[in-house]
Amino acid sequence: MKKTAIALCVVALLAGCYKAHDERVQVAPGVRSDSLGNNIITRPLGGIVSFVIGEGVVVNNVKEARTPEGFLEVQVSGYNQSMFKKRFDYKTDWLDGNGMLIDTVMSKWMTVSVTPKSTFTFKVTSPTADSADFRINTRIARNLDK
């Protein structure tokens, strides 16, 4: 009982020492101070687990807005859950009010590179003010330097 109480007090003390930082600043593993769950010993293990379970990128926010000129802007935000750098290409197809595809030079594969355990954001702009909807496809990026 005594030991449990002491252990709980230590945990409470350590929790009190933790200073929450602004979430807008991403401090990467290896940059920030190590912790019990993230240090030189557990990081490689974490990497193996991440690789085995196939962690990747998740898209968690898509925002749309119109510029003053009427062009549709789409901002895609996401998070790389993996312990490894993830690189992917995306291509945007733009559709008009009737759902018809708009022909544009801008429907080309563009590359995004995301560091491990980090957020990413990219933005695309429609080619005309008639654009009403969009479709974004992704693929694994190849032919990139390490």
Added chain:
Amino acid sequence: MKTKWFTAILMTWALIIAGCTPPTKNIDTANDEGKAVMELDYRDFDKAATEMVQSMLSSGVFKKADGNRYVVTTAKIINDTMQRIDTDQLTFKVEQDLINSGQVVMTAAVGGKGAPDQMVYQMRDLRDSDKSDEFKQGTMPGKGQIIAPELSISGKIYQKNIRYDNNIQQVEYYFQLRVAEIATGLSYWQKEAFIGKRGSKKVVPW
């Protein structure tokens, strides 16, 4: 007998060589996963053009106060690379999307490489020649009809070669474009798109 054997071996060898030649294939441009090359290829021009057009359209530089469309010309785009590039590979794509955006009209009468469409002046030469009588006069272009451009797109593509290490070279390509108002000389938009490549130093990037 020996001649027959020699002929048979020669024919077999020729067939093997012909069979080893890689077959010609069309590029899957919709989903090209071919390897990168040290020179600029169509994928690089596509990426650069996409970046430029996105930036131009989202900046609002082509929004005219009276709601009309700007008349735009493409001025000189300097090729400062080691490659024989037709800079139209970049500007044609940019112009295409600018026209389709509905914000600008491109002029075919004035350009950095001369008139993009020489017919604008050929018809005027014909009008002023003695062959003019052959044409229905009402259909000939009159004087003072060409609309002068208001904005100009100019820029440069340049290349930098860097020795990365003993075996690898790094080639950097910079695409720079600027939009300026011709009447005042003021520049209202500019952007640089970068494409970098690393590869064997044995490959010559031109």
